[in-house]
Amino acid sequence: MEVIGKTNIDFLGMRRVAFTISTLLVLVGVFATVQIVRGRANLGIDFAGGTSVQVRFEQPVELAKVRRAIAASGFPEGELQQFVGGHRLFIRVKSSGKPVTGTAAAIEEQLREAFSTNPFIVESSNEVGPVIGRELQQAALWAILVSLLGIVSYIAWRFEFRFGIVATVATFHDVLVVLGIFFLLGNEITLLIVTALLTLAGYSLTDTVVVFDRIRENFRTRRRDSLAEMINVSINQVLSRTIMTSLTTLLAILAIFLLGGEVLRDFSLALMLGIVVGTYSSVFVASPLVYEWRMRGRRQAVGVKRQAQSLH
């Protein structure tokens, strides 16, 4: 059985549209990054420091009443998030720079008083000091930098330098776009999300490598074709694989997104977005970038030659 047979789509012809869309999405991602660095984004307490408490009541609760109770415990800036069903709550208080212990206990106590007829259990509570948060931020940054550096060098060694740079640009593109979408959605950026971003970096890279591999192979076997033809043919040749893999993986992660529980929901959302964006970028961004770069290089080389000739 085959979903798509032999195709002959002119992917390079769509590069202007693709570049425009990508530039816009990447700009959102860059803006999100700037906001994260400035501390204006919705950073999880594992990065920003602070306290979070997740409780489950026996009966649904009224948010306003919870809010009052939290304000009474001395944390009026506490944020609330209610899960499906209404009896599950997530309370978060950002770091105030003070030592961490006691905040969760204070909130619990106030809730117990306010909801004496509606008992609850604490499902999880996290208290993270600001020092740890800063360290984690730094560690995450290092992890991203080192993995990118490693990947560029590997691809540059296996293919050529230009491919390495383009693969990195495409990977950055994917990470930034997903980060931007998360930022726009207002979803919390936690350590787990950073893990998801790095995972999708690896995933989108695989996609790109598969296409590049085919281009490299065709460089050897189809010497007579023009560069544009060669790249288009390569993308078309691996297209069924790209779609098949993406669909299968997407299906699996969709199951985790729908059934995996709250803890894994944002994580799997990031991965799903990553697969979609990664597939798109390997077809519409990475290879066209290689084409652009090569063509410009060639045009310049030709220009230099003409200049050299005119001098004689």
Place this chain on the structure above:
Amino acid sequence: MKRQLAWRASLVGVAALLSFLYILPSIPGFSPLPAWWRYVRPLIFAPPPEPISLGLDLQGGMHLVLEVDTEKAVEIAVERRVAEIQGAVEGEGISVARLERRGTRQIFLEITEEKARGAVERILGNYPEMARSEEGRTQFLLTLSGREVAVIQEQAVEQNVEKIRNRVDEFGVREPLIQREGDRRIVVQLPGIKDPERAIKLIGKTALLEFKMVDERSRDRNIVEEALKGKVPEGAEILYEKVLDPQGRVVDRIPYLLEKKTVLTGDVLTSARVQFDPDTNEPVVAFALDRAGARIFGDVTGKNVGRRLAIVLDGNVYSAPVIQNRIGGGRGQITGRFTPDGARDLAIVLRAGALPAPVDVIANLTVGPSLGQDSIRAGVQASIVAGILVVSVMAFYYRLAGVVADLALLLNLVMMLGILAGIQATLTLPGIAGIALTIGLAVDSNVLIFERIREELRLGKTVRSAIDTGYSKAWVTILDSHITALITAMALFLFGSGPVRGFAVTLAIGILINLFTATVGTRVVFDWMTLRGMKRLSI
């Protein structure tokens, strides 16, 4: 060809069998383990007989990161030397104008008469770790050497780890983890803990027990009033007793003017246990002192009948009973409106001993057991559904070849769990995500190979040569994509903390396994098919 195939087939078979034997202890139905497993165990490199352990996020529990205030440890060490020097100087009958700690690392000593210089120098000679600089004929400034500071800080952290371990052991937690991390940090993991607040109090409490005399001058109300305004008389300090209501909330604080000098500290305790006061029926902590402690206690109480002796724990006065008569046996009790649990915990920390330096809790991650179970159930459900989806898509789209790929996925999973059991890894939620991602990679490898084989078939090649070319051409791509994924996993492992590391480890293991199953595992089946003279490939 045939022999090579047999060799590869047995390699796959052995890998599968080994992994299965390694997972056996983790399969619920097999506990207790069957008798034969024990005989097989030495033959299969003796895997651990315990099941794969679950991380705190899955089974519930508490993860604490403590930071030791090592500067305070230095301060305490210097303070102790001040007390020693004071004792020695007084013993020689030298009159001291001033003796005090300066900053955290210096001691300043000033004597009134120059002729005592020689004697003072002899005493200070006992402290070679302190560099001496004279600020005048009668003044001495001692500075603790950098090396000694490092030793004190190091010991403080080590001893803290030891004390905390003792406390946790006495508290009774199953499989706790107490581990030093970096220079000043201690990580404490308590699986399945029910009352996190209580555990924090038990672990984080310094539990420095001190006995101090209430200052005679506090009989004069005015002096106490002045002291409260900040004019504390020489050699005295103000400490408070917290007054609690029946719910355990602080309703009032009573100030005490105490002598700064400590009569005795908790070091001399030999036992501490919970008793019930026969009069009030409230729990109290009864303690006994060692022989030397009992002697000092007897002397002090004998000399100060009628005065009040304060029992101070971590800078809070618990009680300040009037000494009725000399207390000889070295026994006493601490009262203070304890709950039975509170009294029990205090007894534990007193027995285990005070922390040599205070600790701050800089991170506390607690997962309740119910959320852990929910996460497992949801995670397992989702994985099963995801697995079924992937397996059916592969079988539907690639027919027989898809079924072969599905078998490879199963082998992948079994080997993954086998290795996790073998290295005694802890399975966390991100770890499960890592396994899921590995499955995704495995699917991708098979899709790559199958699409390649299809292409070759379309070109009109025979089954045998299509399989050969398909594998060899896809291999290059698979290697490239797996190595880049491995680079990411390594970066995550190097810079990630706990949960991220778990993810990185499962991902890295999965990548390596997948290289094996995708290229050797499925290949064995296809080669066997072609060897039997199959003319058409169901792909």
